[in-house]
Amino acid sequence: MKEAILACRELLALCWRQSAGKLVASVVLKLGAAAALPLSAAGLGALTDAALAGDSSRAAIAGAVTACLVIAAITMAHFAHVFYFELGEVNLLTKERQLIELANGSVGLNHHERPEYADKMQVLRQEVERVGYASMEALLSAASTALSLIITGVLLARLDLLLLMLPLTALPAVYLGGRAQALQAAGREAAAEPTRRARHLFSVATEAGTAKEIRTAGLANELTFRHRTLFESATRVMWAAEVKAARLRILGQLCFAFGYVSAILIVVSAAAAGGPSVGDVILVLSVAALANYQVTAAVALLQDLQRVARVLADVRWLEHLIAPLPAAALPAGERPAAPQRINHGIRLRDVSFAYLQTGPPALEGVDILLPAGSTVAVVGENGAGKSTIVKLLCRFYEPTEGVIEVDGTDLASLSPPEWRRRIAGAFQDFVRFEFIARESVGVGDLPRVGSDDAVLGALRRARSESVLNRLEHGLGTQLGKSYADGAELSRGQWQKLALGRAMMREDPLLLILDEPTADLDAESEHLLFERYAANARRLAETSGTITILVSHRFSTVRMADLILVVVDGRVADSGSHEELMERGGLYADLYGLQQRSYQ
Numbered sequence: 001m002k003e004a005i006l007a008c009r010e011l012l013a014l015c016w017r018q019s020a021g022k023l024v025a026s027v028v029l030k031l032g033a034a035a036a037l038p039l040s041a042a043g044l045g046a047l048t049d050a051a052l053a054g055d056s057s058r059a060a061i062a063g064a065v066t067a068c069l070v071i072a073a074i075t076m077a078h079f080a081h082v083f084y085f086e087l088g089e090v091n092l093l094t095k096e097r098q099l100i101e102l103a104n105g106s107v108g109l110n111h112h113e114r115p116e117y118a119d120k121m122q123v124l125r126q127e128v129e130r131v132g133y134a135s136m137e138a139l140l141s142a143a144s145t146a147l148s149l150i151i152t153g154v155l156l157a158r159l160d161l162l163l164l165m166l167p168l169t170a171l172p173a174v175y176l177g178g179r180a181q182a183l184q185a186a187g188r189e190a191a192a193e194p195t196r197r198a199r200h201l202f203s204v205a206t207e208a209g210t211a212k213e214i215r216t217a218g219l220a221n222e223l224t225f226r227h228r229t230l231f232e233s234a235t236r237v238m239w240a241a242e243v244k245a246a247r248l249r250i251l252g253q254l255c256f257a258f259g260y261v262s263a264i265l266i267v268v269s270a271a272a273a274g275g276p277s278v279g280d281v282i283l284v285l286s287v288a289a290l291a292n293y294q295v296t297a298a299v300a301l302l303q304d305l306q307r308v309a310r311v312l313a314d315v316r317w318l319e320h321l322i323a324p325l326p327a328a329a330l331p332a333g334e335r336p337a338a339p340q341r342i343n344h345g346i347r348l349r350d351v352s353f354a355y356l357q358t359g360p361p362a363l364e365g366v367d368i369l370l371p372a373g374s375t376v377a378v379v380g381e382n383g384a385g386k387s388t389i390v391k392l393l394c395r396f397y398e399p400t401e402g403v404i405e406v407d408g409t410d411l412a413s414l415s416p417p418e419w420r421r422r423i424a425g426a427f428q429d430f431v432r433f434e435f436i437a438r439e440s441v442g443v444g445d446l447p448r449v450g451s452d453d454a455v456l457g458a459l460r461r462a463r464s465e466s467v468l469n470r471l472e473h474g475l476g477t478q479l480g481k482s483y484a485d486g487a488e489l490s491r492g493q494w495q496k497l498a499l500g501r502a503m504m505r506e507d508p509l510l511l512i513l514d515e516p517t518a519d520l521d522a523e524s525e526h527l528l529f530e531r532y533a534a535n536a537r538r539l540a541e542t543s544g545t546i547t548i549l550v551s552h553r554f555s556t557v558r559m560a561d562l563i564l565v566v567v568d569g570r571v572a573d574s575g576s577h578e579e580l581m582e583r584g585g586l587y588a589d590l591y592g593l594q595q596r597s598y599q
């Protein structure tokens, strides 16, 4: 209940900020409609008494007033809808924007590792729509139902104070309805994990990109089985919660039904004893039926409000979870800006890192200098820790131990957004932005997103111009399946656009190439890196740019100035290709192995 009240306050404050006028108009119209309905029952009673007394003019007035009240009850609610519909949509937009900001606005990515974050996000993705139009409907209907109940109470109390008990018999229904709602919410949360996993399997099993592997491995039945098992386990949890909730609701409604029958018996027996008039009996019959509707509506509305309240509470929970890294808390003016150029290099001093505090370390005691202007290749087996080094350099995570210094300045003390503005990167798991081709590349450097020259230059540096030949309207072609006329690209073509995006920033301090060419053949990758290397040499002179290349292809890796050999989270060896070959360690073994396999 407290949560629902807090939610109402938050919704009203949101709407007030958007448009106080629309909020006031919605409230006035909705309350007007709510008052008109029970008053029309009183009008009906008066009309009956006047007609039975043969007073035609009083009957005519009562009839006209009743008709006006009924028309007002029907129409005012519709007009209110026009005003609050828009308020609700903007509320939804505000909350969705807040969720996007929460998912992406934090300095680091730590929250993505936490299962409770994934569970809350899963629930929020399904439930956030409740903050839209439905929340306004619930909020205003709750207010109007409350007013309607009060008027009903006054009309009943006029006849017999005992009749006031009628709305009170609704209280168990309201209370039990709230309990039922909490049970359902707990059920949804408990079912979130299997639901999320089932959805993942569903998308894996239905996406075009996965079809080949699923067929060759004969996985269709296995995926269907696993999907069904997960879904059934989620449904079992939900079903148990639904059954318990339904029992509570039925109990509540039975309490009210008892009150309703009692109220009618009281009035009819009093009328039989010469008490209330026939009009009064009609009034009670109408408002008692209305009270039944009002109570049912109130229970449903309270449930709706509680669901909205839960969404808002979950958003607040996320806000607390995604606490910024310490440096982000410093006022902008007190943070050292990212340097204009790197003169000496980036030093990792005894850096260790674990994704989860209790988990095994992904990096341990990494101590290495990445010299200014150099191209550094990082090699190692799957899971060795190569991408983790990259993530720490980008400040997606903070080292658990040790420090990363840029020309002697602790990276943690630099402004993260400013540091990121000086990074350009292409990653193995690149994004397919379904924008116009120009923008899909141009967003790599937002200030120049619309510049054809900048985009074409970036595509040239990424050796990706050929993608344009396949696009009907060149840079102006809409990309992606979300649009009826959108051009769909192959994975490799999407990857080339992502490479172009990485090349948009012309003077980064750090150029990250984390297996961005996994879908290209070895020769294409080699040619591409020759072009990168030329670009890197130019950047090295102007900005001292350090290029970090993660790759499993030794023919490319050998071009780097410095090669780091990562084994189980440690830098086991480092040096140039020639030095490492001469030492004859793991690198030489792996290089020899790959050379032989290509012969």
Ligand SMILES: Nc1ncnc2c1ncn2[C@@H]1O[C@H](COP(=O)(O)OP(=O)(O)OP(=O)(O)O)[C@@H](O)[C@H]1O
Pocket: 113, 355, 356, 362, 380, 381, 382, 383, 384, 385, 386, 387, 388, 389
């Ligand atoms: N987001 C994450 N949460 C928890 N553990 C992670 C996460 N990402 C990576 N790890 C773990 O950290 C270790 C290092 O992973 P990393 O991605 O750095 O390896 P990699 O050398 O880049 O591997 P690959 O060549 O397969 O890309 C692995 O044991 C991996 O399981």
